[in-house]
Amino acid sequence: MLRVDLRSLRPGGAALQTEGSLLPGDPAFEGLDLHLERPVSVRGALHAANRGTYVWDGEITTRVASECRRCLARIASEVDTEFRAILSSDPAIADDPGAYLLPEDSAVLDLGFVVREEIALTVPPFPLCREGCAGLCPHCGTDLNQETCQCAGTPEPR
Ligand SMILES: [Zn+2]
Ligand SMILES: [Zn+2]
Numbered sequence: 001m002l003r004v005d006l007r008s009l010r011p012g013g014a015a016l017q018t019e020g021s022l023l024p025g026d027p028a029f030e031g032l033d034l035h036l037e038r039p040v041s042v043r044g045a046l047h048a049a050n051r052g053t054y055v056w057d058g059e060i061t062t063r064v065a066s067e068c069r070r071c072l073a074r075i076a077s078e079v080d081t082e083f084r085a086i087l088s089s090d091p092a093i094a095d096d097p098g099a100y101l102l103p104e105d106s107a108v109l110d111l112g113f114v115v116r117e118e119i120a121l122t123v124p125p126f127p128l129c130r131e132g133c134a135g136l137c138p139h140c141g142t143d144l145n146q147e148t149c150q151c152a153g154t155p156e157p158r
Contacts, residue, residue, distance in 0.1 A: 002111035015047035028112030037063040042115055053088040069126045070135030071143050083118045
């Protein structure tokens with residue numbers, strides 16, 4: 001859990017050190033279409049920029065497994081990403097990319113939702129096992145990276 005008490009932060013005041021680890025089964029990752037192979041470790045510093053606006057600079061490390069979108073081969077990749085998240089209850093600020101809208105007068109916040117988004121942004125939405133992966137034959141399912149099949153040359157069904 002990465003719970004922070006925003007009331008302890010003042011603009012211009014000391015940053016709050018955030019350090020934690022989220023298990024792959026953490027509810028924050030529910031519905032995320034990727035497989036975390038390790039707990040997600042998070043470290044960072046959160047400070048208040050203005051009233052109702054906070055900046056969280058952090059780093060996420062984990063290992064993610066996904067499937068090649070063409071041949072379904074398993075791909076595992078190390079994730080080690082630095083991010084800057086703006087958290088604000090001001091809708092004007094929260095329109096920026098990389099910003100998160102907070103409920104008005106948020107007091108205690110679980111930063112898991114930010115971690116979820118940052119991981120989702122890091123992992124490519126259509127991962128390929130290699131550039132130019134030939135994929136599976138749409139007719140018989142043969143892995144065309146490994147071998148050719150009888151269907152080769154058959155026009156795509158319309
Ligand atoms: Zn592939
Ligand atoms: Zn085939």
